[in-house]
Amino acid sequence: MKRLLYIILIFLSWNWVHAQDPLESYLKTAAENNPGLKAKFNDYLAALEKVPQVGSLPDPQLAFAYFIQPVETRNGPQDFRISATQMFPWFGTLKAKENASIEEAKALYEVFEENKSKLFNEVKSNWYNLYFNNKATMITLENIEILNTFKKLAIVKVEADQVSAVDQYRIEMEINDLENQLALLRDKQQVLTVSFNNLLNTEEDEVITFPNELWSTDIMYTKEAVLDSIQLKNHQLLSIDMQKSALAFKKQVAQKQGAPTFSLGIDYISIGKGDNNLSGKDAIAFPKVGLSIPLYRNKYKSMVQEVIYQETARDYERIDKVNVLETVFENAWKDYLDAGRRIELFDKQLIIAKKSLKILETEYAYANKNFEEILRMERRMLKYNLELEKARTDKLAAVAFIHYLMGK
Secondary structure, three states: HHHHHHHHHHHOOOOOOOOOOOHHHHHHHHHHHOOHHHHHHHHHHHHHHHHHHHHOOOOOEEEEEEEEEEEOOEEEEEEEEEEEEEEOOOOOOOHHHHHHHHHHHHHHHHHHHHHHHHHHHHHHHHHHHHHHHHHHHHHHHHHHHHHHHHHHHHHHHOOOOOOOOHHHHHHHHHHHHHHHHHHHHHHHHHHHHHHHHHHHHOOOOOOOOOOOOOOOOOOOOOHHHHOOOOOOOHHHHHHHHHHHHHHHHHHHHHHHOOEEEEEEEEEEEEEEEOOOOOOOOEEEEEEEEEEOOOOOHHHHHHHHHHHHHHHHHHHHHHHHHHHHHHHHHHHHHHHHHHOOOOOHHHHHHHHHHHHHHHHHHHHHHHOOHHHHHHHHHHHHHHHHHHHHHHHHHHHHHHHHHHHHOOOO
């Protein structure tokens, strides 16, 4: 039943995940398997179990007394006594305790939602890093192939005494550098894969899939609308709001605990046969009412004041959290805009670099000219290719982080 509730709560918040998003299956796996998220969910379930505890009356008291030496009365000797008593707090105390526990459970549910949003953001960020590293590996391999093609051309020209052997050696040096970068990228891929699988709590040998090219996602809100959404829907802020609601009910509890408590009960006394009780044994049953009056008020005043201080602390905590979130958002928004500009820039630069390389390749093939420029342009093309893919992943990572701040 607990697992079913967990799965239902996970999928109720799934409306923002697009069906075509290749990340969907990984987010689903992380939500179902991540132990940290499960821990927060069980904290929430534990808090729910407090509600029936605090909303119940105190246990009734049952007492039995047997007179070893019977107490003689006018009606006869008393054999034993049975009494039952039930205490009742002041009106509304139990309901206030229930409401306080419910709000505390809601606060822990927002902590669970916060951890879920944070987990999804981490899964996306790690997957984007994996995609970029995988793409960088492919781009590096392509550049090695291009350089190998130039190397073959240079060897032909060296054998024909058209160019110096230095051209061949320069290409070999470039290839060696790229192969070293390639080895580093492959090592890094292993590290990123382990980190990603740990987030999903899955086996390390599972294959991680990527699209041929990343999709593009834009934020469909103004900057001001996003800030408003953060202040209204961020789970950290909602958790603080729920804590404040719980404190309001706790203040009611503290005030009501300073009011009298009542007790209702009944006593039953068994009376044996006596001189005035010719018919034999008899019994007396009588109800009783009690009242507990809290005379020492300082204790209850301090309880109320304690809650007031806690409410003030939560107010300051919320203000501080809003300031922190606004600062973090400004930085994320800057990264989002910067990534968009870099995508446009490096897309243009890459097109120009490819055209330039074609021209330089032709000039070298027919006129043995501009070999150094070919190598320089090849490096630029590699750089622009990598920078373009990095800008795409940075933009999606910024979008994912902003959505996380918005409580999505």
